[in-house]
Amino acid sequence: MTHVSKRYARQARFHGIGAEGQERLMEKRVLVVGLGALGAAVSDQLVRAGVSLVLVDRDYVEVTNLQRQTLYVEQDALSETPKAIAALERLRAINSDIELDAQIVDVSWDWLRALPHVDLVLDATDNVETRLLLNDFALDRGIPFLFASCVGAYGMNYTVMPGEAPCLRCLMRHLPLAGQTCATAGVVAPIVQHVASRQVVEALKFLTGRPEKMERRLLIEDMWENQSQRLDVARLIDVSCPSCQTHDYPSLVSNRQQTSLLCGRDVVQVRRSIEGLAPIANLLERADIAVKRTPFTLEWRWRNHRMLLFKDGRVLVHGVNDAHVAVAMVDECLGT
Ligand SMILES: [Zn+2]
CATH class of the missing domain: 3.30.310 (TATA-Binding Protein)
Structure with a gap:
């Protein structure tokens, strides 16, 4: 057994992935936008699974991050290390067999359009503007966009598949996204790990060539109130959506906010x-x-x-x- 196959033996043993699925995973590259709590959690799982990543974040580590952002340690907060740099160091120590590219930038259309091929996009951001940009970017490239959000003990997951609807822009009017933030309402680590795990399992299904297994519904979880929902959102398609219907992609514009x-x-x-x-x-x-x-x-x-x-x-x-x-x-x- 080779070094690589031994590392991934338990995952390849799983019937849903197998040796062939593992081989596929190791040829894939995923874009993770945001390296806060969600970004740290999904990156950790994907790197251990053998998936190469492009990581991007605009911020630095602070002490308030340590409660839930699992890639960082106290020294990162003390030295205010950019998250992209701290994450890269930790992830390289976890798996040196994969390709990792980490950049300290605020994601923009200008940056995305120059990005080489990626197989899917994972949303680990904290704002609507960037999510819509990623939604449009992924639809334009014909790759999946895995939206996720959490605040308090409440989380949401939804996968935007190329050529399918509704997209995130269609759903925006219906989702409570612009209200509370982690700073105002707080957040507990378990919901982060839960939502991140849902993103990663959907990514694994797609990357191993099993898109038919993917969850097409909107998933909502309130871990504190013990409530979860799986909503069929097909009827929420906006027939005039400029992203998934008319393909105008309004977020793919160069003039960035100053x-x-x-x-x-x-x-x-x-x-x-x-x-x-x-x-x-x-x-x-x-x-x-x-x-x-x-x-x-x-x-x-x-x-x-x-x-x-x-x-x-x-x-x-x-x-x-x-x-x-x-x-x-x-x-x-x-x-x-
Ligand atoms: Zn749409």
């Missing part, structure tokens, strides 16, 4: 076009601003607010929730 409020935190993200971190560090230091450098970020304080700049030009302005205030502060530091 600012956005990060989910549930007093943090505003402002975009700037920069040519690397070093010139910015020099600029700030010439203005007598103390700069903390890491390989991935620059950090400084301005008007008593913490500012964190990533290589892709995003500045996180902490302690504000007004986009205009945040943009003005970035202008003061970096120029307009």
